[in-house]
Amino acid sequence: MRISVFGIGYVGVVSSGCLVELGHEVIGVDVSAEKIAMLAAGRSPIVEEAIDTLIADAVNQGKLTATDNVEDAVNRTDVSFISVGTPSAADGSVALGAVDSVVAAIGRAIRGKSGSHAVVMRSTVPPGTAEDRVIPILERESGRVLGEQLRYYSNPEFLREGSSVRDFRSPPFTLIGAAAGDDAEVLRAIYAPIAAPVHVAPYRVAESVKHISNVYHAVKLAFANEAGAILASHGVDAREAFRLLCEDKVLNVSAAYLRPGFAFGGSCLPKDVRSFLSLADAHNLSTPFLKQLLPGNQAIIDRAFEAITRHGRLPIALFGLAFKQGTDDLRESPFVLLAERLLGRGYELRIYDRFVQVARLMGANRSYIDKEIPHLERLLVDGPQAALSASRIAVIGHVAPEDQPALLAGLTDHVVIDLAGMDTLRTVPGIVYEGLCW
Numbered sequence: 001m002r003i004s005v006f007g008i009g010y011v012g013v014v015s016s017g018c019l020v021e022l023g024h025e026v027i028g029v030d031v032s033a034e035k036i037a038m039l040a041a042g043r044s045p046i047v048e049e050a051i052d053t054l055i056a057d058a059v060n061q062g063k064l065t066a067t068d069n070v071e072d073a074v075n076r077t078d079v080s081f082i083s084v085g086t087p088s089a090a091d092g093s094v095a096l097g098a099v100d101s102v103v104a105a106i107g108r109a110i111r112g113k114s115g116s117h118a119v120v121m122r123s124t125v126p127p128g129t130a131e132d133r134v135i136p137i138l139e140r141e142s143g144r145v146l147g148e149q150l151r152y153y154s155n156p157e158f159l160r161e162g163s164s165v166r167d168f169r170s171p172p173f174t175l176i177g178a179a180a181g182d183d184a185e186v187l188r189a190i191y192a193p194i195a196a197p198v199h200v201a202p203y204r205v206a207e208s209v210k211h212i213s214n215v216y217h218a219v220k221l222a223f224a225n226e227a228g229a230i231l232a233s234h235g236v237d238a239r240e241a242f243r244l245l246c247e248d249k250v251l252n253v254s255a256a257y258l259r260p261g262f263a264f265g266g267s268c269l270p271k272d273v274r275s276f277l278s279l280a281d282a283h284n285l286s287t288p289f290l291k292q293l294l295p296g297n298q299a300i301i302d303r304a305f306e307a308i309t310r311h312g313r314l315p316i317a318l319f320g321l322a323f324k325q326g327t328d329d330l331r332e333s334p335f336v337l338l339a340e341r342l343l344g345r346g347y348e349l350r351i352y353d354r355f356v357q358v359a360r361l362m363g364a365n366r367s368y369i370d371k372e373i374p375h376l377e378r379l380l381v382d383g384p385q386a387a388l389s390a391s392r393i394a395v396i397g398h399v400a401p402e403d404q405p406a407l408l409a410g411l412t413d414h415v416v417i418d419l420a421g422m423d424t425l426r427t428v429p430g431i432v433y434e435g436l437c438w
């Protein structure tokens with residue numbers, strides 16, 4: 001395939017060399033005359049492992065050239081990759097000036113070209129950039145409509161400087177944001193020699209994955225550094241502790257706990273976070289990141305309260321009271337905190353939780369219920385229907401699988417605030433559905 005790469009910085013140079021290695025012909029385009037001259041002479045404008053030979057070979061084979069002529073580059077290629085810089089603006093938002101100007105220039109060049117052209121965004125851009133910004137500019141400047149001789153893909157780049165050539169050759173996956181119904185055949189063909197799964201997603205999702213990946217890396221580092229400092233201050237070999245932490249691929253280094261949902265609670269997480277933080281306090285260690293865990297968790301409960309009360313003073317059915325589904329453990333349950341807050345503000349509330357119900361009837365957790373939440377006990381009902389028939393808002397904390405059919409059948413014109421991420425709720429006719437963190 002013939003590909004023009006706009007922006008020959010770290011990402012663009014590596015992409016150019018590696019795309020030639022995959023068998024394609026590449027034209028590098030930049031606004032810097034110096035970079036164009038270097039690339040055209042077979043010299044890499046960036047320092048990076050393995051890049052010098054890759055660029056020299058590509059240029060010697062006649063498969064890689066460089067220019068500042070946008071029209072010529074678009075005319076002579078089928079696809080344009082964009083890898084211009086997206087630095088921080090003064091207010092912390094991302095500056096998309098270079099993206100805007102390169103997209104407009106490519107769009108104008110497409111207007112004068114016969115045949116179809118695909119544009120691929122490799123730069124890191126915030127969610128919404130494709131639909132709210134780039135596609136309107138492309139359609140306006142090219143005079144074409146997306147899908148009619150004009151295609152646009154978001155294809156975020158996950159390479160790391162220092163090992164970027166290796167990362168390009170063996171990525172964890174290829175992620176493509178595409179318009180509905182577009183299977184991204186062009187990009188699949190370009191990356192065909194790379195043995196990695198290809199995921200096609202809506203534009204906004206693909207754009208977001210790059211963002212949350214980098215934020216997640218930052219979260220991991222902040223956690224490891226602060227927790228390591230706390231351990232070290234108590235004479236622990238923190239590196240060894242972290243090495244062993246990472247040995248657990250079931251709960252620690254895995255998808256476990258890694259999805260938007262509701263606040264954490266129960267008898268372990270809040271207690272152990274407090275206990276660990278007290279180790280930092282004992283040695284006057286500053287751990288601002290970890291100190292935000294409990295207030296951050298409380299903010300999720302506040303968000304749920306606001307999402308519910310925004311609908312006015314309507315009667316509420318709360319599904320789930322124990323801290324998670326499948327247990328009757330009510331200690332530090334965020335649902336208990338939410339229920340108490342609603343009750344304190346005078347909301348009419350009915351609560352259904354199969355396991356708390358059983359514990360209450362069998363006397364299993366009876367003493368806790370009697371001692372700690374006697375005011376909530378009188379609100380417990382014995383089934384989904386009893387909760388739903390007297391309410392207008394259904395708050396879904398968690399629902400046992402055996403109760404889900406009755407829940408779905410009992411919903412009529414309820415406002416449903418989903419704290420559980422229960423996909424089947426979205427298809428219930430007549431309801432108003434709201435997710436909390438999604």
Ligand SMILES: NC(=O)c1ccc[n+]([C@@H]2O[C@H](COP(=O)([O-])OP(=O)(O)OC[C@H]3O[C@@H](n4cnc5c(N)ncnc54)[C@H](O)[C@@H]3O)[C@@H](O)[C@H]2O)c1
Binds near residue numbers: 006
């Ligand atoms: N550096 C990385 O490791 C890395 C990894 C993944 C993603 N990214 C993302 O990729 C994008 C590029 O990053 P980078 O580090 O390669 O940037 P960079 O600053 O090294 O290169 C950007 C290039 O774009 C050129 N440019 C600016 N405006 C142009 C225009 N109108 N036409 C043509 N060229 C133009 C600049 O002259 C420069 O050569 C950013 O969005 C970045 O966040 C970077």
